[in-house]
Amino acid sequence: MAIDSGGGGGCSGSGSGAKKQRLVELDDRCEAVESDAIRADRISALPEELRLHVLTDLPLKDAIRTGALARGWRDLWKRRWAHRASLKVHLCSRDDPRRELDALAREPRPRRRLERFSLIVDTSYLKSSEFQRFLDYATECGVEDLHVETQSRSTTAAAKLKFHLPLSSPALARLSLRDIPVSMFYKGAQQPFQALEVIRLVSVSFRSEAFTKMMALCPNLLTLDLRLCRCNGYGWVFNRLPPNLRSLTIARCDRITSLDFVRVPTLRSFRYYGCPSNLPFSIPRDAVLSDLYIQLYSYDPVPMKEWNIDKLRKSLPEDLSSLGVLTICYKALTGASVLPADGASAQLTNFNLHSLKELHLRMLEMKAVNLSNLYLFLKTFQCPNLERLFVQICAHGRFY
Template sequence: MAINSGGGGSGGSKRQKVDGLDDQCEAEGSDAIPLDRISALPDELRLRVLTHLPLKDAIRTGALARGWRDLWRGRWAHRASLEVHLRSRDDLRRELDALAREPQPRRRLDRFSLNVGISTLKASEFRRFLDYAAECGVEDLHVETTRKSLVAGELNFHLPLLSLALACLSLCHISVSSMFHKGARSFHALEVIRLESVSFRPKAFKKMMALCPNLLTLDLRSCRCNGYGWEFDRLPPNLRSLAIAGCERITSLDFVRVPSLRSFHYEGRFSNLPLSIPRDATLSDLYIQLFDSEPMKEWNMDNLRKSLPKDLSSLNVLTICYKALMGASVLSADGASAQLPNFNLHSLKELHLLMFEMKAVNLSNLYLFLKIFQCPNLERLFVQLPAYRCKPMEGCIDQVLEEPPEDGLNNLVMVKVMNFNWIPTEVQLVSFLLRKASSLQKLLIVSRNVTPVDLPGAPEADLSLLKEALVNGKIMLTTSDNAATQPYHEAFIES
């Protein structure tokens, strides 16, 4: 639907004069400014306009003018969002009776959320809720079971039973059926799928992807594939964001048919490499966390290199774990770092280091990474240190064999160090950042111990620098993690 915005929004001195719905303009000099006639309509009529738009488009109208902001929230006279919590059979009977009493045609719903906390829900009862959501033309659907026993197959989710207006689907702790329904129609409006602890058979996953040709975001967390394993060779062609975290039995991660990919998030094992991201993809953000207990070998890092696009020069955000950093020291031997042309991080603005070990070798690998993959435009640095459950052992920095980089952090303005424990390697890292980040404006340290600790293994010069920065306010030390300064990527912490 075309909306006439008036054509005069760029002139600060130009004003619009609304006087009913007449075809009139207010002239200033030689300019004539047509009225935004649709914004002049009463709220009741504008809300009626919004009822004919999909939810996402109704929300976007807030950018038209101040009068449109949040107007979409009132586009239905009734509640546009419904949450159902089933904690007992009484809850179930009450909710089903309430749905049955609603007259036809059903009301329109933007969002429907079903939270199942009982183990006695029958498949026929579950289907009644899904049928209701479809009859209401729901656009955002969330289904979650709170008891893991339900994952074993007692309840099956059937995608073809849902509203064709569905734009966002979120499932948690449930099984997805094979969905081989004759005449199943594609969900052209479905753009976002988020699945957590969902079990599939390979054919069911492939069928779901085939029914969602316009999918833009796919997020898989701790999902299980019951059968031969996952197959990712038939993903929707316009997919822009893909997250795979803790999914077992992955046999192939071949994304060569999705060159539109811009965001990739992977948490898994070395054994599943290479990932085969399209070599011509232009990633803007990347998250790599590897869980194998074995040390990073040269072939592992080489597989990681082959998994990534040939050009990372457009990367703005990178989250990488300490195990992947180990590969930098392996590949740097005998000039092998020259084999990494795709690790061009010159556009990187934010770097998040998942340092779940902070021994001397880990600090060496961190220094080496910053030397090899220079980030001259880096502005924000987050360092996630290990969360010790007891008093950490005293460390020694004599085994830090790599010298800190001399430059490359001139544009760094904000640093946040989480789980700081005052061990020597951590103290040296913070003192290095204080010395080398010439534009640093804020250094936040989150620590259970807000009192500086004198450790035998830490150089006095490093400790003195930290204490001085605390006194003059260069370092902000706190026991709580401020939600206002969070990294772009939410880190998955191993339990």
């Protein structure tokens, strides 16, 4: 019997050739569709210089999204900044302010957009008018991330500079200030800063009216970080915070008269370092915290009995089942010992720490009583999903 091997092979080759032909035709059709899409996207047909201008004038988030339009936009994104995307001005000598301002004045108009502008003042020779010109330049560039810091050893020189939020900064998304007073804002009507989402202030002094007005002008603020800040006048009042705030840090801020956050149900992260006499907090009872940090002054004159589990229970939300990271100091840990272990759980129904994965303990020392409090805490507030336990022996006054 003769076996015709060519017939089977011929059929197999024919099938493979047909598949290849179909793939080629499919690729041609895809290329044609992509070509039609590119032709339909008329803005992508603009000259590169115009497309670069469009890209640099867009807010950062929208500029990133243009990469989904076509490959040409993604390639353009890699070289979108023919000029600097950020600018850092560090003033150290008497002549620096004039030289830097002259250089900025020579730049062509309209100004190119800046993602970040950082101004560090380390000289006592900067005039208030010159300081304001730097801020005006940042505003003209539509800056999204603004950082202002003074490092002058002369407190008198630093005090003469006062920060005013620019009148028109629609793109401003992040504001960071350090060692500079914030004055009363401009009187009269002022447009709110709809894009401002993050404010970080270190060693900044306010009047209470200025702080209240700042919060009113930032309706979409998500993160507020206050460290070593001073509030003159009636002191800090936190009952008018932006309604969508998600992260709040208050560390070593003087003259706190109220820790009332009941109007911020969206709070997810709360960090506090301060005096136990300011307790209890007033965190919304329906807030869903995922990160909680509590550290109390070790040198505070308030007797330890004033800091107890009942105050802590009243300070926190009703449900802590979503809490993933908890950081507490030895004073808060000591509070667990004021109630008998068998009755603590019944009185602390909101201390459901079943989702807790990280527990950070900040201790001044480790003695037998500290180990006993740690044992009682873990026994009382059982944490079945705890993965990491950190015990840190920290110096006085340090905040993570």
